[in-house]
Amino acid sequence: MASSPSSPTILLLLLSATALFSLLTTPASAANRLNAGQSLGPGQSLAQGPYLFIMQPDCNLVLYDNIRAVWATGTNGRAFGCVLKMQTDGNLVIYSGSRVIWASNTSRQIGNYYLLLQRDRNVVIYDSANNAIWATGTNVGNTAVVVIPHSNGTAAASGAAQNKVKELHP
Numbered sequence: 001m002a003s004s005p006s007s008p009t010i011l012l013l014l015l016s017a018t019a020l021f022s023l024l025t026t027p028a029s030a031a032n033r034l035n036a037g038q039s040l041g042p043g044q045s046l047a048q049g050p051y052l053f054i055m056q057p058d059c060n061l062v063l064y065d066n067i068r069a070v071w072a073t074g075t076n077g078r079a080f081g082c083v084l085k086m087q088t089d090g091n092l093v094i095y096s097g098s099r100v101i102w103a104s105n106t107s108r109q110i111g112n113y114y115l116l117l118q119r120d121r122n123v124v125i126y127d128s129a130n131n132a133i134w135a136t137g138t139n140v141g142n143t144a145v146v147v148i149p150h151s152n153g154t155a156a157a158s159g160a161a162q163n164k165v166k167e168l169h170p
């Protein structure tokens, strides 16, 4: 009995269609990156290996290393339905409606800023020129990464230090 020659062909076509569809629908940013103009709604997160940077439904913005919280805004219970927005002015802001719950206070001229959850566990805001303007300072393990933590939980990243904060992309 001759098998239908069309079955594998159809399967291949379906696979190509799926691949094409996923290409077309793939967001401009990877899952570890939030570009200016993009936001994380309640329960949404960035992920990188064992690290999770999540805008929790309780309004706390938390960085987890596996199940251990290593950094947080401490804004839990302040509101519900909070949204984290990476703004085009470089400011990273948690909003509840129009109310500001928390901000990185890094607003400046309009540009293509982006927030990156790095492989070294640091969460960094970069400007259009890929200079770090803010970081959680939670990096581990990589001697190429140097940040200067402040008492306010952020880390300075200016001058020569910026290049060391930057993740070494291929």
Ligand SMILES: *[C@@H]1O[C@H](CO)[C@@H](O)[C@H](O)[C@H]1NC(C)=O
Residues within 6 Å of the ligand: 103, 104, 105, 152
């Ligand atoms: C941002 O500025 C506000 C107002 O000065 C301040 O209350 C808040 O602590 C600052 N945010 C951070 C993350 O330092």
Ligand SMILES: *[C@@H]1O[C@H](CO)[C@@H](O)[C@H](O)[C@H]1NC(C)=O
Residues within 6 Å of the ligand: 104, 105, 106, 150, 151, 152, 154
């Ligand atoms: C954190 O503190 C440092 C040193 O006082 C300051 O330069 C920096 O602007 C602060 N960061 C934020 C986000 O308030």
